[in-house]
Amino acid sequence: MPARIPPRSKVDARYTWNAASVFSRPADWEAEVNDILGRLPQIAALRVTFGRDAAHLLAGMKAVEDVQARVARVQLYAGFLYSVDTTDPEAAAMSARAQSTQAQVAAAVSFVPPALLAIGETTLSRWMKDEPGLAPYAHFISDLFHRQAHVRSAEVEEVLGMLADPFDGPSTTASTMTNADFRFAPAQDGRGRRIEVTQGTLDRILVSPDRQARQSAWENYFDRHLEYRNTLASNLATSIRQSVFRARVRKHESSLAASLFEYNMPVGVFHNLIDTFRKNLPTWHRYFRLRRRVLGVRKLAPYDMWAPLLARSPKVPYRQAVDWICEGLAPMGAEYVADLRRGCMKDRWVDVYPNQGKRRGAFSWGCYGTFPFICMSYNDGMTSLSTLAHELGHSMHSLLTWRHQPFIYSEHSLFAAEVASNFHQAMVRAHLLATRTDRASQIAILQEAMSNFYRYFFIMPTLARFELELHQRVERNEGLMATGMIELMADLFGEGYGAEVAFDRRRVGMTWSAFGHLFSDYYVYAYATGISGAHALAGRILRQEPNAVEDYLGFLKAGSSLYPLDALRRAGVDLSQPGPIDETFDVLSRYVDRLEELLG
Numbered sequence: 128m129p130a131r132i133p134p135r136s137k138v139d140a141r142y143t144w145n146a147a148s149v150f151s152r153p154a155d156w157e158a159e160v161n162d163i164l165g166r167l168p169q170i171a172a173l174r175v176t177f178g179r180d181a182a183h184l185l186a187g188m189k190a191v192e193d194v195q196a197r198v199a200r201v202q203l204y205a206g207f208l209y210s211v212d213t214t215d216p217e218a219a220a221m222s223a224r225a226q227s228t229q230a231q232v233a234a235a236v237s238f239v240p241p242a243l244l245a246i247g248e249t250t251l252s253r254w255m256k257d258e259p260g261l262a263p264y265a266h267f268i269s270d271l272f273h274r275q276a277h278v279r280s281a282e283v284e285e286v287l288g289m290l291a292d293p294f295d296g297p298s299t300t301a302s303t304m305t306n307a308d309f310r311f312a313p314a315q316d317g318r319g320r321r322i323e324v325t326q327g328t329l330d331r332i333l334v335s336p337d338r339q340a341r342q343s344a345w346e347n348y349f350d351r352h353l354e355y356r357n358t359l360a361s362n363l364a365t366s367i368r369q370s371v372f373r374a375r376v377r378k379h380e381s382s383l384a385a386s387l388f389e390y391n392m393p394v395g396v397f398h399n400l401i402d403t404f405r406k407n408l409p410t411w412h413r414y415f416r417l418r419r420r421v422l423g424v425r426k427l428a429p430y431d432m433w434a435p436l437l438a439r440s441p442k443v444p445y446r447q448a449v450d451w452i453c454e455g456l457a458p459m460g461a462e463y464v465a466d467l468r469r470g471c472m473k474d475r476w477v478d479v480y481p482n483q484g485k486r487r488g489a490f491s492w493g494c495y496g497t498f499p500f501i502c503m504s505y506n507d508g509m510t511s512l513s514t515l516a517h518e519l520g521h522s523m524h525s526l527l528t529w530r531h532q533p534f535i536y537s538e539h540s541l542f543a544a545e546v547a548s549n550f551h552q553a554m555v556r557a558h559l560l561a562t563r564t565d566r567a568s569q570i571a572i573l574q575e576a577m578s579n580f581y582r583y584f585f586i587m588p589t590l591a592r593f594e595l596e597l598h599q600r601v602e603r604n605e606g607l608m609a610t611g612m613i614e615l616m617a618d619l620f621g622e623g624y625g626a627e628v629a630f631d632r633r634r635v636g637m638t639w640s641a642f643g644h645l646f647s648d649y650y651v652y653a654y655a656t657g658i659s660g661a662h663a664l665a666g667r668i669l670r671q672e673p674n675a676v677e678d679y680l681g682f683l684k685a686g687s688s689l690y691p692l693d694a695l696r697r698a699g700v701d702l703s704q705p706g707p708i709d710e711t712f713d714v715l716s717r718y719v720d721r722l723e724e725l726l727g
Contacts, residue, residue: 131323132323132325132327132328132481132482132483133482133483134482134483134484135211135212135215135482135483135484135485137482138480138482139480141475142445142477142478142479142480143211143475143478143479144207144211144475144476144477144478144500144501144502145474145475145476145498145500146204146207146208148474148475148497148498149200149203149204149497150200150204153217153221156201156204156205156221159197159200159201160201160224160225160228163194163197163198163201163228163232164228164231166194167194167231167232167235169190170190170191170194170232170235170236171235171238173187173190173191173238174238174242174281177238177239177242178242178245178246180254181254181255181257181258181261182258184246184254184258184261185258185260185261187239188239188261188264188535191236191239192534192535194232194235194236195232195236195534196494196495196496196534198225198228198229198232199229199494199495200494200496200497201225201228201229202225202226202228202229202494203492203493203494203497203500204221204225205218205221205222205224205225206222206225206492207478207492207500207502208221208222209221209222210485210486210490210502211478211482211484211485211486211502212482212483212484212485213302213303213306213307213484213485213486214307214483214484215484219303219307223299226291226292226295226299227292229291229292230288230289230290230291230292230293230295231289231292233288233289233291234285234288234289234291235288236288237281237284237285237287237288238281238284238285240271240274240278240284241278241279241280241281241284242281243268243271244271244272244275244278248268248272251268255268263533263535263536264535266536266688266689267535267536270391270690273391274388274389276378277377277378277379277385277388278377279376279377283376287373287376294366294369296365297361297362297363297365297366297369297646298362298366298643298646300362301359301362301363301640301643301646302486302643304355304358304359305326305352305359305487305640305641305643306326306484306486306487307484309326309351309352309355310351311324311325311344311347311348311351312324312347312350312351313347314332314340314343314344314347315339315340315343316335316337316339316340317337317338317339317340322340322344324344324347324348325481325483326485326486326487326488327481327482327483327485327487327504328481329344329345329348329487330433330487330504330506330510331506331508332344333345333430333432333433333434334433334434334435334440334508334510335434335435336434336435336438338422338424338430338431338434341430341431341433341434342428342430344430345429345430345634346430346631346634348641349634349635349637349638349641350634352637352640352641353633353634353637356609356613356637356640357608357609359609359637359640360607360608360609360612360640361609363597363607363612363639363640363645363646364597364601364606364607364608364612366645366646367382367597367598367601367607368601370382370385370386370598370648371598371601371602373385374386381394381598381599381602382598382601382602382648382649383397383595383598383649385648386648386649387649389540390540390542390690390691390692391690391692391693392542392690392691392692393703395703396656396692396702396703397591397595397649397652399703399704399705399708400588400591400652400655400656400659400708401588401591401592401595401652402705403705403708403709403712404584404588404655404708405622407709407712407715408622408623408625410712410715410716410719411585411623411625412625412626412627413716413719414577414715414719414722415427415624415625415627415628416627417719417722417723417726418431418432418434418436419431419627421436421726422434422436426627426628426629427627427628427629428628428629428630429620429628429630429634429635432578432581433510433578433581435574436570436574436722436726437567437570437571437574439567440508440509440571440574441508441509441567441568441571442507442508443507443508443509443511443512444507445479445505445507445515446472448505448511448512448515448516449468449471449472449515451512451555451558451559452467452512452515452516452519452551452555453467453468454558454562455516455551455554455555455556455557455558455559456551456554456555457558458554458668458669458676459554459676459679459680460676460680463523463680466523466526467519467523470498470499470519470522470526471515471519474498475498476498476499476500476501476522477500477501477503477505477515477518478500478501478502478503479503479505480504480505481504481505481506485502485504486502487504487641488503489501489502489503489504489514489515489517489518490502490503490518490521491518491519491521491522491525491548493522493525494537495529495534495537496529499521499522499523499525499526500522501515501518501519501521501522503515503518509571509572509574509575510575510578510579512555512575513552513555513556513575513578513579516551516552516555517548517549517551517552517579518548519551520547520548520549520550520551520552521544521547521548523547523551523683524539524543524544524547524548524683525539527680527683527684528683528684528685528686529686530684531684531685531686532684532685532686532687532688535687536685536686536687536688537686537687538686538687539685539686539687539691540653540687540691541647541650541653542653542656542657542691542702543682543691543694543695544653544657545583545653545654545656545657545658545661546656546657546660546661546664546682546695547657547661547682547683548657548661549583549654549657549658549660549661549662550660550661550664550665550679552579552661553661553662553665554665554668554669556572556575556576557665557669559572560572560573566725569721569725570722570725570726573718573721573722573725574722576718577715577718577719577722580658580715580718582654583654583655583657583658584655584658584711584712584715585623586638587651587652587654587655588651588652588655589619589620589623590638590639590642590644590645590651591649591651591652591655592619593615593616593619593639594645594649594651594652595649596615597612597615598648612636612639613632613633613636613637614632614636615636616635616636616637616638616639617630617632617633617635617636620635620636620638655708656702656708658711659702659707659708659710659711660695660700660702660707662707662710662711662714663699663700663706663707663710663711664678664679664682664698664699664700666710667679667699672699675699678697678698678699679698679699681694681697681698682694682695682697682698685697
């Protein structure tokens, strides 16, 4: 059972993120915010000279990029401080100010797309030939004209930019409620002992062999969410209405089309995933049947999905996890592994352990010119190892993009990002299955694999179906209320679980409230496409196909200089087709086969 979670002030600084590498002290951050805000009138004034000639265009683009890079650093510092301790009022205030500053920057630079469109593609092509400094903008400008029909006037674009801050309200409110304000009733284990339930401890309790502890923690967690179901539903409904509003302002046929259009992605990619997922549900039902039998329960419950299949699960301390991850990624080359190890052990990319007020879950966050930091709550187990590998995949993706691309292409789409993270897990898992061959280790590795697949290849597609239906209801001018959202979520999980799982509809129906991902439009589906692309690409490397490593590294280095589907095709996988998804379900099926052999 988890020990009492320490306050932030008691966490060993060696295992906290390297905040001083971004700003030496909060006063420096404050000075940077003030300087950025002081420069915004100069940025806004660039619209007068922006289209005068190639030289003015280049100078204007560089000035815009400079302020965008600086505000990204401001957001990172404040946002990360808040994420590691959501009970810190100063960090909360800084995070809110950073969001406001970013919104003001977005409004100030919003003239750029309309101004470039007004110059015209022919003139811009000539200027890019005449001025070498403009040449790197070729894909950016081509993409802008691809999106031309959905770029509005400078005035409308300015208003849309100004909306960024107030439109963050529902997400911020939900996060503050669930991460900072919620206090969960303690769980009780089979011996009657009380266990503290927090966002940072829930996952560790759910992997406990004590079913009563798992059940009471899971129920108490969702009971608190149920208590505030109307407020949580209102927050998510407002966010979805905002999404539909933006899609309509930009004249897209739907919010799904708007979200995917940004990356030149056909909506068929989304629907293909959902169709293939539903077709392969019998594989999940087979796994649930096996898990129910091994655990010896009459009906499997949602809180049993992470329960250990062995009496004793192996401990994996943080340093051991770093070693195994580095070994698993050895095929990527010595430089890749050296970067990864230095980030974990010297440069302090990772905020490692849980503390009071720390956000649940894990994420990678950095920006041009910083380290690619990771926030997580490492718990000395195989699941934590896998989470660390996942987030390091994001971080290495960012690091290689920043090294090889200019600022304009320094970010990558959510669609591409989840390939890189799941690729790490696929490679590390393959290494561990090949090198740790005793029965106990094999079961532990496969158990982690199935838990990971359950999250990314079961929960996330189910949430994607939920998200699509909510958006479509708003697009049909239907209301969104907590009761309907709970019923829909329960129905979708009921289809996915099949006959092997018994569940409380109200609690399972609140699953959506535990995933802040839903405030980022059409994000969750990318976990499932990501895990599919990852296993297809890892398979090429593990089979030692010619140029497989170089192709994958090229994908990481591309950033947003290519559309994600194009970058992945160059790396050797086509996610516009069902093949990679079916191939990954084959991997899942083989894992179930192997578990059946090991568990008898």
